[in-house]
Amino acid sequence: MSVRKKAFELLIEIAIHGKYSNLLLKKELVGFDDRDKALISNIVYGTLQNYRYINYQWKDYTEKPVKREIKLLLDMSVYQMFFLDRIPDFAIIDDAVEIAKGKYEGKYAGFVNAILRQVQRKGKRTIEGDDFEELAIRTSFPTWIVRMWAKQYGMETTIQLCEDSLHIPNQTVRINTIKSSKEELMQSNQYTEGKLSPVALYFKKGSIAATEDFKYGRTSVQDEASQMVALTLNPTEDDVVLDMCSAPGSKTGHMAALMKNRGKIIATDIHPHRLELVKATMRRLGCINVDYQVMDATKASEHFETNRFDKILVDAPCSGYGTLKRKNEIKMFMEPEDMDGIIKTQKGILAQAYIVLKPGGEMVYSTCTLNKKENELQIKSFIEAHPDMEILSEETIFPFTYDSDGFFICKMRKMEE
Numbered sequence: 115m116s117v118r119k120k121a122f123e124l125l126i127e128i129a130i131h132g133k134y135s136n137l138l139l140k141k142e143l144v145g146f147d148d149r150d151k152a153l154i155s156n157i158v159y160g161t162l163q164n165y166r167y168i169n170y171q172w173k174d175y176t177e178k179p180v181k182r183e184i185k186l187l188l189d190m191s192v193y194q195m196f197f198l199d200r201i202p203d204f205a206i207i208d209d210a211v212e213i214a215k216g217k218y219e220g221k222y223a224g225f226v227n228a229i230l231r232q233v234q235r236k237g238k239r240t241i242e243g244d245d246f247e248e249l250a251i252r253t254s255f256p257t258w259i260v261r262m263w264a265k266q267y268g269m270e271t272t273i274q275l276c277e278d279s280l281h282i283p284n285q286t287v288r289i290n291t292i293k294s295s296k297e298e299l300m301q302s303n304q305y306t307e308g309k310l311s312p313v314a315l316y317f318k319k320g321s322i323a324a325t326e327d328f329k330y331g332r333t334s335v336q337d338e339a340s341q342m343v344a345l346t347l348n349p350t351e352d353d354v355v356l357d358m359c360s361a362p363g364s365k366t367g368h369m370a371a372l373m374k375n376r377g378k379i380i381a382t383d384i385h386p387h388r389l390e391l392v393k394a395t396m397r398r399l400g401c402i403n404v405d406y407q408v409m410d411a412t413k414a415s416e417h418f419e420t421n422r423f424d425k426i427l428v429d430a431p432c433s434g435y436g437t438l439k440r441k442n443e444i445k446m447f448m449e450p451e452d453m454d455g456i457i458k459t460q461k462g463i464l465a466q467a468y469i470v471l472k473p474g475g476e477m478v479y480s481t482c483t484l485n486k487k488e489n490e491l492q493i494k495s496f497i498e499a500h501p502d503m504e505i506l507s508e509e510t511i512f513p514f515t516y517d518s519d520g521f522f523i524c525k526m527r528k529m530e531e
């Protein structure tokens with residue numbers, strides 16, 4: 115199968131059928147050589163990352179409603195014409211026409227040809243609209259989120275956030291100190307040192323999952339800002355810790371390492387199949403101080419006695435807007451109402467965490483999103499409802515500062531009775 119046809123099929127799966135891009139590409143690119151793999155990945159991720167900008171380049175050249183698959187074919191072709199210098203336009207257009215011929219009995223081949231020839235003739239369009247609209251189209255975001263971020267964080271930060279989402283992210287591992295050390299791993303020349311977390315290494319090239327270090331549990335794939343969560347909670351060897359939303363287990367493994375495999379972590383998640391991922395990861399990492407329990411964290415006090423835990427991690431389900439350079443398709447699907455249910459769940463989990471936390475105990479609330487309603491305002495309302503909780507630290511890590519994901523991390527303490 116041609117490289118572009120494969121890219122097109124993958125885009126249909128992601129953009130129309132809602133599959134996760136990183137999982138799909140990992141599975142579907144087996145058997146392609148490295149050059150083809152790189153080109154297919156580039157076309158798929160590039161089209162997703164720039165979906166609104168490239169669509170803007172051709173959408174006014176037709177008044178007819180365009181079928182979703184044909185729209186994707188045009189988007190993908192325009193992406194290649196404007197972003198990939200090495201492929202001549204005529205080859206991209208010919209290929210798109212050939213792919214269209216195979217769809218809907220060839221009905222759209224002429225249409226695809228006509229639109230792409232217009233794009234080729236007219237070149238890049240100047241973006242029209244106010245500052246919010248211009249930024250949203252240029253960096254391919256829905257305009258509502260640009261307005262929301264500008265209101266919450268200011269325009270300068272919003273521009274940085276939007277532009278940062280177009281970068282290819284670092285591949286980062288956490289050193290699993292249960293099995294290895296920085297000194298040992300750095301000997302292999304596969305890594306450079308991280309910038310934020312003391313146990314982060316950047317993987318230089320290739321697939322982390324294919325390395326011996328990963329296979330034997332010396333490393334865990336984990337973004338650097340994400341590593342700051344367990345470091346902030348800082349559980350010790352004597353603690354009994356509740357990890358309320360633990361799957362797939364990145365932070366559980368980190369906490370086990372900080373606790374030197376002593377004390378106890380109870381790892382819970384609402385989804386049994388996701389809790390299985392935590393178990394598998396703990397086996398690979400050699401973590402032996404973890405117990406597992408399927409649990410809806412909004413009902414934690416039905417499972418555990420009051421005041422039981424020394425430390426609690428609430429790594430809450432969230433809108434995920436801090437992970438946009440890693441999960442490009444979120445930008446395409448994000449809707450303002452997505453947040454409503456999540457905010458309610460976060461509130462419910464926090465209220466339950468409070469009940470099962472010991473007086474004098476500490477808890478971290480974290481999200482991988484940039485949205486004050488899920489972060490600062492969520493904490494503000496929690497503290498108002500629980501005046502015996504004090505904030506020890508509250509930090510937003512923007513994804514552009516350390517080329518990491520974006521995280522919000524708040525550490526709190528329950529005052530002694």
Ligand SMILES: C[S@@+](CC[C@H](N)C(=O)[O-])C[C@H]1O[C@@H](n2cnc3c(N)ncnc32)[C@H](O)[C@@H]1O
Pocket residue numbers: 358359360361362363364365366382383384385388409410411412429430431432459
């Ligand atoms: C941000 S992820 C957690 C990531 C994890 N802490 C890690 O470091 O790998 C949020 C998790 O919360 C779980 N979740 C969602 N709603 C929940 C609920 N009501 N109770 C418990 N877990 C929930 C999801 O299944 C998901 O695994």
